[in-house]
Amino acid sequence: MLPRFTIVKEKTAAIMERLGKFSKVAMPGFHILLPIDRVAGTVSLRIQEMNVNVETKTVDDVFVRVSVAVQFYVMPNRIREAYYELSNPHMQIESYVYDEVRAQVPKMKLDEVFQNKDDIANAVKEGLEETMTQYGYGIAKTLVNDIDPDAKVKQAMNEINAAQRIRRASEERGEAEKILRVKQAEAEAQSAILRGKGIAGQRKAIVDGLRQSVEEFQKGVPGVSAQDVMQIVVMTQYFDTLKEVGASSRTNTLMMPHSPGAIGDFASQIQNGVLMGNLAASAAGDDTPPPVRKKRPAEPEGGWRPEGPARQQQPEPKPEEGDDYPRVSPPGN
DSSP: OOOOEEEEEEEEEEEEEETTTTEEEEEEEEEEEEEEEEEEEEEEOOOOOOOOEHHHEEEEEESEEEEEEEEEOGGGGGHHHHHHHOHHHHHHHHHHHHHHHHHHGHHHHHHHHHHHHHHHHHHHHHHHHHHHHGTTTTEEEEEEEEEEHHHHHHHHHHHHHHHHHHHHHHHHHHHHHHHHHHHHHHHHHHHHHHHHHHHHHHHHHHHOOOOHHHHHHHHTTTTTTHHHHHHHHHHHHHHHHHHHHHHHTTTOOOOOOOOOTTHHHHHHHHHHHHHHHHHHHHHHHHHOOOOOOOOOOOOTTTTTSSSSSSOOOOOOOOOOOOOOOOOOOTOOO
């Protein structure tokens, strides 16, 4: 019989048998086969991946489905063991994954399963490496891809999360409103202070202007009193007020006395108001008792007489003939 040849592809190893017994591992390339040799099978040297879904229960009695991805490969120096020792490596890896996951998850609560998924993956990898290495398989990586609890449990967890977020949002909203109100109160206080300073400055300017007007008017028109000048100023302000009230578009109805004597009444009311304000301020700031009025000396008998020389008594005139009543001299004579 003539010799034959075979070609082994890249990342593949061929198992050669001679007379039914393992002969050698043919690596990628061209190989000559004797008539008594045959290719028993091939082994892939690439990294393979398989997904395993494990359903188990946590320590707080919640059923959860854990999806684990296992990436494994055939070790180059143990290709023979990988081919001959395991008949179905995928099913055996799946069994070991079931065993490791069900040994780790029942020790944790549901929240801890989500938090410690990397620990679960590392535990699965360590357990698989310890077992599968003797069969010629190496574990490249194990990943916990998904943790899927029961639908009702997920709904409850979402409601708890939503309630916590709503509470936090309410707290943040209340804190923001508090800051806004504090800032608004500070702004109103500052505005009131500035408004008060402005009103005080305005009143001072008005008083200074009125005083200056009164002084200049008295200098320009001799013989005019301050009261007359104030009445003229009040009359001017009165007409200015009527002009502004009439020019305003939002004024509905305003009843005001408008007669020639109204100006004098306004001036009297302003003066009385100022006087009463001064008296009230004096009464509020002065707590001293009123002065005691001294008694007048007792009057002498016969009535009170003014000091100084006694007034001479004039003799009463004699009645003339024909008079029916006595004459009385006028006082002072």
